[in-house]
Every structure is written in C-alpha cells, then in structure tokens.
Amino acid sequence: MFQLLTGVRIDEAIGADWSEVDIDERRWRIPGSRMKNGHEHLVLFSDPALAVLERQQARSGPVFRTQAHSAVLKGGSASARNLGCQTHTRAAPTARAC
Numbered sequence: 001m002f003q004l005l006t007g008v009r010i011d012e013a014i015g016a017d018w019s020e021v022d023i024d025e026r027r028w029r030i031p032g033s034r035m036k037n038g039h040e041h042l043v044l045f046s047d048p049a050l051a052v053l054e055r056q057q058a059r060s061g062p063v064f065r066t067q068a069h070s071a072v073l074k075g076g077s078a079s080a081r082n083l084g085c086q087t088h089t090r091a092a093p094t095a096r097a098c
Contacts, residue, residue, distance in 0.1 A: 018061060
C-alpha cells in the first residue's frame with residue numbers, strides 16, 4: 001500500500017529508514033545511493049501515506065520490519081480500486097489509471 005501511495009519502487013520502499021523520514025515536514029528524502037538514477041529523491045506524504053507510517057511502531061532503523069513488509073506489498077489492485085483507480089488487465093497487467 002505504501003508503495004502505491006508514494007509512487008516509489010519496491011526496493012526504495014522496503015529500504016526506507018527513519019533517518020530519511022521527517023514526519024513533521026511530511027517528507028522522505030531518499031538518498032541517491034538508493035535511487036536507480038543516482039540522484040536524491042524527495043517524496044511528499046499524502047494523508048494516507050502518512051497514516052501508514054504512523055502505524056509503524058519503531059521510530060529508528062528500518063521503517064518496515066520483515067513482517068511489516070506487507071504494508072508495502074499488500075493490496076495491489078484492491079488498494080488501487082479503493083483509491084478510485086481503474087485497473088486495466090488487457091494491454092498491461094500492471095497498468096493503472098488514476
């Protein structure tokens with residue numbers, strides 16, 4: 001769900017660390033060393049994305065622990081539909097239009 005809400009790649013979401021997150025400023029700075037293009041990336045949090053973060057118990061180290069990866073991976077198409085997106089399965093199984 002978090003990946004869908006932020007638009008980041010799965011490796012970036014799973015690798016999120018609390019040292020990169022600023023809850024008060026509602027943003028996440030992903031260092032260039034973890035980005036495919038090598039450049040730092042700034043993610044601004046929507047209310048639903050912030051709610052996912054606030055449900056995480058730890059506030060240091062990895063944002064998503066092993067069992068919590070489901071918050072990142074869970075939901076795919078169902079989550080997209082809940083957000084009002086249409087899931088297209090004919091041309092491209094993973095294409096979504098919001």
